[in-house]
Amino acid sequence: MQLKSESLLCRDRVGGLIFLIFCLTYGYQTTLIPLFPGDEYEAFTARTLPWMLTSAGIFLSLLLIAMAQPDEKSGAVIGFDWRLLITFVVLMIAYGFGLTWLGFVLATSLFLLAGFWALGERRKSILFGASFPFVTAFWLLLTKVLDIYLEPGYLFLSL
Amino acid sequence: MLDGILIGLSTAVLPVNLMWVVVGCFVGTFIGMLPGLGPISAIALMIPITYGLEPSSGMILMAGVYYGAVFGGSTSSILINAPGCSSTVVTAFDGYPMAQKGQAGKALALAAYSSFTGGTLSAIMLLIAAPALAKVSLSFQSSDYFALMLVGLSAVAAFAGKGQVVKAWMMTILGLMLATVGIDKGIGVERFTFGLTDLMDGFSFLLLAMATFALGETLMGILKPEKETDSDMSVTDLGSMKITKEEFKELAPVSIRSSILGFFVGVLPGAGATIAAFLSYGMERNIAPKDKRAEFGKGSMRGVVAPESANNAASSGSFVPLLTLGIPGSGTTAIMLGALISYGVQPGPRLFVDNPEIFWSVIISMYIGNIVLMVLNLPLIPYISKLLAVPRTVLLPMVIFFSITGVYLVSFNTIDVFIMIAIAIAAIFLRLANFPLAPLLLGFILGGLMEENLRRSLMISDGDLSFLWERPITFSFSVIAVLVIVTPLILTVLNKYRNRPLAAPESN
Known part of the structure; x- marks a missing residue:
């Protein structure tokens, strides 16, 4: 055989x-x-x-x-966009570090902004509208309504 | 039983719980509609929210999300031919052709009415079956539980797709292995922690569920080239949602038959909504009159009603083993089991006795969930379906953000975020090699309970395996487990050798 x-x-x-x-x-x-x-x-x-x-x-x-x-x-599937996936993995790792160093609002907004950009979004209204204002509203919901304490980033604490 | 129903009803109709049912149905519909994100991901994303709720409210929210996600999956199947989850794949066979014919509204209405019928009938069956089974299972001992868990785990693997049985077992074993990480509950020694304090408590169930499903599925969406969908079709112009009297008369028996079939398939550990939908579709196609049979695959109303009734009925059916035996029948109920355990509630026969408010309120809220889906969600579908127009460039990073934040907000530990990313990457490779991930989750969640029951059984029998055949219940479950494990294996090997061409003697 x-x-x-x-x-x-x-x-x-x-x-x-x-x-x-x-x-x-x-x-x-x-x-x-x-x-x-x-x-x-x-x-x-x-x-x-x-x-x-x-x-x-x-x-x-x-x-x-x-x-x-x-x-x-x-049934194994072949032929994918590996570069984009690696970009996102790097972004997620950076987001993990960002949560500690930059704090929730800044790290999340930057992550979303970069994520939209990486997937090909170029409209400024979406790039900035769906990141900073959305995350700020979400942060207000967490901290003011649900009373969840979110630690500021180390960078701001050391200032 | 009446007392229980009243307790459940009084808990389920509390304004706060009614609100959670409505929220769950809406959020579930939203998430379920997103192609690639199924009920498991939808529920996984909800877990961090439910941690702050009463166990009954948390379960009610998750049950609402479950129903909503299945309904949302049907919507995207019908409108854009992109099933939100595997259980609604069959709906697309006829739902999408109906939408192409300008009958999207009718297809959606049929899906909603069928889901309602499936949900109603199965809730009634659940009402009868669950307490009866719970009473029987009160006499179960640890050896019975161990054997029952063997049946559950082996059945999940046996129901895996063709050619996936061995892989599904491997994933179950991997899940059980992951469950052994951390401090051993029996004698308190560390296992597989490599000295890391973060691993002493073992892997977090939330982290594993989020990483393998919510995050894993989203990353797969990034990895895959954008799926071609019918962008020309307006998702807001759905056409009439009315069903005529004749159509109702023709379709009611289809819905009832499929609901009953779906419920019993759902009760079987491991079978679940997808298999129920496929089976009912096949059954209806086979028993349909010749002219109606020819319509299947080209926009048959029966082809929408059958899988939709069955998948909803199976969703309720899968709660029977979860609530009565503590054995989840599917990946989705496995996540719910994990959530219940983290509330400090142990599902199983004692749940019926110790926490009747949870047991009954979940059952009652399922029914309320069905009403919410039909009364509130259906009329709002033209508006909810606008979500399908939100570009993937925005949706995917958002889902990743919710997945990561969900885990981070529970532990506030960025190490968990990194572990989650690592597991999600591993999950992608497993998906690419066609390894099913639901058995992994099931193995992980049942691992602790299984070890505990095995420990007790072996201690009682002084290390002798005779506990497997000494009690009739244990013996029956053991035999079923062996049959479930051995049969597909023998069939696979037989098929392999039957299909192999005979080697020509001269080639040697």
Whole structure:
């Protein structure tokens, strides 16, 4: 039987391999779970379920590797805008840092502004109208109506 | 039972709870209408709000959002052929052709009336089935629960799409693995925390739900090239919403049949609204007269009524295992289970006894939700559907903002935001490789309970696995679980070998 290279390294098989590695790592970490003296005589310890899950996970990943289907059959989807996704991931990470350093209003407004821009929005009314005023209204709702305390950004605290 | 219904009614009709039903239905309709965002995302986005509410109000809000999202999904299926969620995919088969024929209003009205019929009939069935099941399940012991959870988890995987069974099991196992992170509840040792204090409490269920669904689905929307939709169609010009007497007579039995089928499919753990919609559509197409059968796929009214009745009935049906056994039947009810647990309420047979106001008010509010959807949402559809005209360039960053803020406002910890981003990226890769994510969430939510019940059962039986066959209930559930696990596997292997062409001897 001949295996084509594309079916040998199909997504199912790669997924199965990654899951196998994950399960092996999980299994190794299971051995590091501390046990109390006398636990070896117990019917159930903190390691029992993780061991069962490791075994089941290894079995299933081997099964997927063995039964893998070519990409066209498995329903895996191909051909996407990765650059835009990476841009958004970077924006979200920056937003996470911004929440700490710039505070909620500024970080969120800038995130929304950049997000609209990244998706191709160029109308100034939307770029600025749906970011700063919207976020300010949302901030007022949180702090004044729902009485949720939002810490100012570190940058402003250090001023 | 009457006492319970009265308690539920008095809780559900409190002005504040009525307000939450209305808010839930509207917000659910809005979110459900957005292509790609289904009921799971809609409910996940609501969780931070419900944390500040009474458990019964929170559940009522989530139930309203659930119904609203399913209804909203139908609206976008009919108007722009872009189903908001998987359970309304079938609605688009005939709803969109109807809209193209200038009958969008009628299709929407049919969807609303069918949803109402489905919701009403299933609420009545729920009213009868849930207390009966809850009484039976009061005699359940930990071994029965463990076996029942095995059935629930294996059924979810078994109902996964064709070729996805193994992947669904893998996701269930992954969910169970994630549930083991944190301090072990039995003896209090740390597991898989890598010394990080942020992981000692384990992963937050809200974070996982938001990352895998709300944020994950939105990021998928960014990753996908913009979907071609019929931009020429005006979403405000819907045509007449009137249904004639003859049409009513023809469609009422279809709706009733599909509702009953939908309810029972919804009760099965793992089956859910999508399978109910597909099954009822297939059933109606098969039993329709020849001339009506030919209309299916080209704008048949039966083709809209059947899936809409079934998916709504199944939505109610999926509450039966959640409220009576504490086992969620779908990804959506899994999120609700997580929310209930975080309120300190343990769903299951004791819920019926200990918190009758939650048990009954959810059931009653489902019915109120149906009325709200029909009386308030339907006339407002021309206005609500304007949301479909909001550009994706604005919507997607907004949904991301709500997802991140939802998690941040609960913990005020930016580490959670970063963990969420990491999980959402992993979720995207899993989606691309066609791994279903609902089993992951279900495994994660049931993981703690399952371990607890397994621990008790093994302790009682002194480590002997005989607890699996000693009690008739446990034995029955164990057998069902084994059958559910083994059958699709055997079928897949058999099909694989049956379809494999015989190797020619000379090729060796």
